[in-house]
Amino acid sequence: MQYLNNAWYVAAPVTEINRKPLRRVILDSPVVLYRTEAGEPVALLDRCPHRFAPLSAGTLRGDQLQCRYHGLQFGPDGRCTHNPHGGPIPRTTFARSFPVLDRYGFTWIWAGDAEQADPALLPDLRPFDQPRMRTRLGTITIPADYRLVIDNLLDLSHVEFLHPSFTSEGSLESTRHEVREVEGVVHSDRFKHDCLVSPMLRRVWQREVARGDARSCIRWHPPSNLFLDIGATETGAPPEAGVSLSLLHLLTPERADRTHYFWAVAWDPRHDAPGLDEFLEKVLVEAFEMEDEPMIAAQQANIGADVDLMALGPSLLKTDAAAVRARRVLQRLIDDERATAAPAATPPVPEEAAHAR
Amino acid sequence: MQYLNNAWYVAAPVTEINRKPLRRVILDSPVVLYRTEAGEPVALLDRCPHRFAPLSAGTLRGDQLQCRYHGLQFGPDGRCTHNPHGGPIPRTTFARSFPVLDRYGFTWIWAGDAEQADPALLPDLRPFDQPRMRTRLGTITIPADYRLVIDNLLDLSHVEFLHPSFTSEGSLESTRHEVREVEGVVHSDRFKHDCLVSPMLRRVWQREVARGDARSCIRWHPPSNLFLDIGATETGAPPEAGVSLSLLHLLTPERADRTHYFWAVAWDPRHDAPGLDEFLEKVLVEAFEMEDEPMIAAQQANIGADVDLMALGPSLLKTDAAAVRARRVLQRLIDDERATAAPAATPPVPEEAAHAR
Amino acid sequence: MQYLNNAWYVAAPVTEINRKPLRRVILDSPVVLYRTEAGEPVALLDRCPHRFAPLSAGTLRGDQLQCRYHGLQFGPDGRCTHNPHGGPIPRTTFARSFPVLDRYGFTWIWAGDAEQADPALLPDLRPFDQPRMRTRLGTITIPADYRLVIDNLLDLSHVEFLHPSFTSEGSLESTRHEVREVEGVVHSDRFKHDCLVSPMLRRVWQREVARGDARSCIRWHPPSNLFLDIGATETGAPPEAGVSLSLLHLLTPERADRTHYFWAVAWDPRHDAPGLDEFLEKVLVEAFEMEDEPMIAAQQANIGADVDLMALGPSLLKTDAAAVRARRVLQRLIDDERATAAPAATPPVPEEAAHAR
Incomplete structure (x- = not known):
């Protein structure tokens, strides 16, 4: 690869x-x-x-x-x-x-x-540089092409079907979905207006009022680092008035069909509550390991080893816009690098090595 | 493949x-x-x-x-x-x-x-369509080319060496062996005259008299479905007077070196007896899993992955006549299909798909 | 391969x-x-x-x-x-x-x-043919190219780092190291003068006096059989006055990346002592299985399947002289055999086979 x-x-x-x-x-x-x-x-x-x-x-x-x-x-x-x-x-x-x-x-x-x-x-991943934020992080391994994991994250419509407890009520069709590319960074933002907020966000929000505006806004930084902002407010209120979580999905190819998946979650201390950190770690790891990973591994098995999904002519839908955009940007960057750079496998010899000792 | x-x-x-x-x-x-x-x-x-x-x-x-x-x-x-x-x-x-x-x-x-x-x-597999018949069936997996399993079944001389409890006494040389092809169906019939009937048939027959005429007649329907009739009668009596079992060996390639092996056994209710169904399932599954499967898997290991045994020049004997015939018929059918058919991988697009929803 | x-x-x-x-x-x-x-x-x-x-x-x-x-x-x-x-x-x-x-x-x-x-x-592996000698032998499997095991044995400087309990005290630089080739047999002999003898040799020597001259002299017989003589004497004494062990390392390629490793140790009955045989077997098997094998398997993983290390341009040092020499001799023998011999895979047909039985 x-x-x-x-x-x-x-x-x-x-x-x-x-x-x-x-x-x-x-x-x-x-x-x-x-x-x-x-x-x-x-x-x-x-x-x-x-x-x-x-x-x-x-x-x-x-x-x-x-x-x-x-x-x-x-x-x-x-x-x-x-x-x-x-x-x-x-x-x-x-x-x-x-x-x-x-x-x-x-x-x-x-x-x-x-x-x-x-x-x-380095991508801008604020607020993960702010010591006051509460965070949790971890690592899993996905036995698949890292681009399948990017596809997964840039099309969060899959949350409706694969992760029910993360889903705010309201049909996909009533979801406002905006995709845009800004200087090679691809954004895919989803907004649900006046909906029943997802069980996970309600837990962080710690409130009985469960109706409001919900969002999940993810952006992809080439080659494979993603930042996700999810949150909810009372209907019509500005985002900063409500609850929010920041998540990192940082993907590093191990090899063509195996990916290191580093994740982190951050939340504002004003949302903190006893057991929240364990709760978030538990529900995220369960979703990654028991829902995403088996699905992506099964995709890879259906695609075959070292085969690019796109070469097999998948049926693309409106919801694939961000993932397709990111794959194009990534391929262009790889092509450019190969066209202009010296091969990376022949690093310069340290000058003094011959004289050492 | x-x-x-x-x-x-x-x-x-x-x-x-x-x-x-x-x-x-x-x-x-x-x-x-x-x-x-x-x-x-x-x-x-x-x-x-x-x-x-x-x-x-x-x-x-x-x-x-x-x-x-x-x-x-x-x-x-x-x-x-x-x-x-x-x-x-x-x-x-x-x-x-x-x-x-x-x-x-x-x-x-x-x-x-x-x-x-x-x-x-569909092949004619009567009497497995008759509700009055008693039956048992099951599935095993063989880690080998399905043609090695066909070879196994079309040369039942191996029963003498691999499955002693299924063997009626009497030398291979005294066995009458008839091989014929009828409209692409290959038959391999073996008859032993006036022999000590095999322990398994004696159990089904439920009788002290253990001497008689024994037969095992198998036929192969392309591509990979086999019907086996085994039975015994008192010496000289017609087949319908004695005991018989019908067996199906229905083989479906999973991939080049792995085969789904579906089996079934049927017997006439007049031979029924308490525990007979469990007995038959037990002895058949043991023979398939503990005797045939290890042998065929070991053959495959000696042949190598995705290699056709016939390309390696095995020494063929008289007893291979039916298996060789079946391989030729099968190869001719495959060649004919490839020569005349459109590739199976491009099925017609459902006409209305574009207008659905 | x-x-x-x-x-x-x-x-x-x-x-x-x-x-x-x-x-x-x-x-x-x-x-x-x-x-x-x-x-x-x-x-x-x-x-x-x-x-x-x-x-x-x-x-x-x-x-x-x-x-x-x-x-x-x-x-x-x-x-x-x-x-x-x-x-x-x-x-x-x-x-x-x-x-x-x-x-x-x-x-x-x-x-x-x-x-x-x-x-x-056959290589000359005396004294392993002498019944009076005490011996132990065994078999392990190394998941690597047999030439990596030869490299390991022909450069026993690795003992200093991988097998501390086999090491006699004294710097590598003070070690006298002689490499020579005699009629295709490559010798690699190491001598330490007036040093603290290794714990293992002291155990065999059964003596308080732990200072002396230590040696480890190994020779390689093509294609892959090695004889190792290790021993110690009081400083300045001739070798036969001290203690010695003879070891065989007999390597048989199973396939390109897997090696049968047969070993044996022999010692003179005059060094015998209760438990010495179990002691030697234990320390040798531990060294082979827990120190050499993981290292060589890890080398193989870094090199890749069916790749010759030498084709990857390793940095060779003075200490590699014997291993490099042996690889050259081996490759020349293989080249000569391929140039002059009929393919080994087509043995003569036994003359009488056609007439047998």
Whole structure:
């Protein structure tokens, strides 16, 4: 599968990366993740250049990662800093290093040309950067093409059929649905006017009054990070007067038919209540794991391994507009990258590697 | 693998298909099976034309099957009858429908061109249509090419070695063996004269006299349905004077290396006795699952995935005559179908689909 | 994968082959192993030429192996000696027979042209032929290319990092390391002078004095059999004055990414002590299964299925000299065999087969 390499992908929740090296396959590449003694995240190709042993089986010596097989040591920049066998360290003896940074509760990795890695290219996922917000987050794995998960999220009409407890009453036909693309970001916003608000939102809202205006507004940032705002107000009131939840759906392809799915939910402390965090985690994880995942896995099985759904001529409906738009944007970005960039698989050799030790 | 598409295959026992949609892969295609409120069987491609979700995960609304993912509904003819998202229903929004019918205790599916589906092309499997007969039936799965199972059944000399309790005493060489082809149906009949009758037949016969004439006569109807008559009489008596069992071995390829194996046994009520039905089910299932299946699976492992045994040059013996004949007939039918038929994968579009709703 | 066919490989420990036919896949080919009534080992292709059933599912009738499916019988030379179905036995009805012999506690199979099988081509693995020696042996399976296991053994610097309890104290840099090739046999010898001897050797040596000269000298016989001598003496003393262990590492490719790993250890009775045999078996099996195997399996996963590590451009160091040498010798032998030999897959037809029975 062709991926967009020059982009930020989530590698793990910030707290999952520590002094015990962690292996994670991202865009078909094995990556080892750890933190320096100062707490900075590090990502290296999890493949010792000597004998292709996984560096993640090794041990940290200060900030150096020592291979468990023959004892070579590598620094956070991937340079081999110690060869216990004597002799020169060949120029090719380095582990590719990936740019990484912590933001919004997650550690992000730049999968492509390190020269182009720019924190400013991270999507804007406020309010997940605000410490006052209450949050929960987690990780699941979906055995399917990440684009099927994007399709799932950009067409939230499926909530009516797959997730009844998240559904506010009112027919799909009476739902106002707006799709737009703004500088490569695709928005799909749904509004129900004067409806019975969904059981989940009522629980967060903590009120008897269950009628009102409900919304679910999702936007997709290329290549595969989505922000969802759901909320309700009393009928006719402005959004800020009611209740709202912010959700992240951050997708990282593991390989063509397997996706790391990182999620987070944030809510304003004024909505807080005993047990709300456990409640939200429970209903979200149940929906993801017991409703979305089996459905998407079954789609993948019907589509076949490493086949693009779009190549099979699916019947597209009005409700697919956002998903189709996002797939086009994504494909254009991938095509552009392949047309203009040097192959990402040949990173520059660290200049000093030949002289190390 | 190339299959004969224009043919009836068993999809399931009649009683396995009900108001809960059932997914079954047949000739590489996922099929969803259910019954209408009137009890008629329905078979559709188990793949919503919208996003390729399995329709079998959905719910029946009367006779309409509603997709669990985005709520499209499909009728027994596969036409999309309801699109909750509004907008026209594209002409391509239909799920392929397969002809089906109930007969002989099983529900049959026509895998090819629906125009050519003709109930008169069902094999003649009397006496399984006679209500007075006592019957038992079941399903197993064989992890192998269905043609290896046909080979197994058309050369019942293997009973001597693989199923001792089904063997009537007497050498293979003293067995009279007749093979003939009658209008594409291949018969393989074996007779042992004045022998010690097999333990299984003695149990059905309920008699001390254990000597007599034994027979096992099997016939193969293309593509993969076999009828077996086994029986014994006192030496020299005509067949109708003794005991007999009728068995069906109805094979449906799931895919190249996996076969649905539906079986049934019937006996005359005059042979009935307490516990006979449990006894027969037990010995047959044990033979199929513990003797035939491991052997055929091991053959497949030795042959390799998606390889035709015949292409590997096996040593053929006199006893292979019927199996070789059947393979030739089958291959000729497949070749003829491919030469003359339009591809089965492009069924005619339902005329009214574009105007539905 | 291309293998060296004209070579002796271990099929099994001598005691594993008996009157119960044993199936083992060797160089991609299924082989059935058994002993004649006289105790001679027999190896046949585990694939009845009739219907490709595994002969290993069958039964011995004297020295004839009877197929469990249709009763054909085969002698130790692979010739079909009995066809219960009557009619002539076709010339092609034989199971390929492989030369086999018992030596050094193992049964060896010649995988290529039987004409070239010569016991003199067995590697010299003394002292494993001496009955007075105490020995232990066993079998494990490594899910990886057998050449990765050879690499592992020919670069025992990995012991410092992967097997701490086998390590004698002293830096790698102070280790004297000699690599040489003698008539296609590659030696890799390591010596540590006046060091703290490893815990394992101290246990065998049974002495308080733990300082001395330690060595580990391994040699590789093509294609994949290795002999390791480890030992220690008091500083400056000759090798025969100290303690030593002999180890065999006999590797047989099952298929491209799976290796049968047969091991043995031998020690002089003068070093014997209660529990020494169990101790040695325990520490060796733990090292192989819990340290080497996971590492080599992880290498294979990083390299990919059926990919040669060398084609991926690993960084080679001084310590790789022996492993690189052995791979070159092996590849040259394989190339020579392919250039000059007739394909091993078409063995001569037994002359008398057509006339048998």
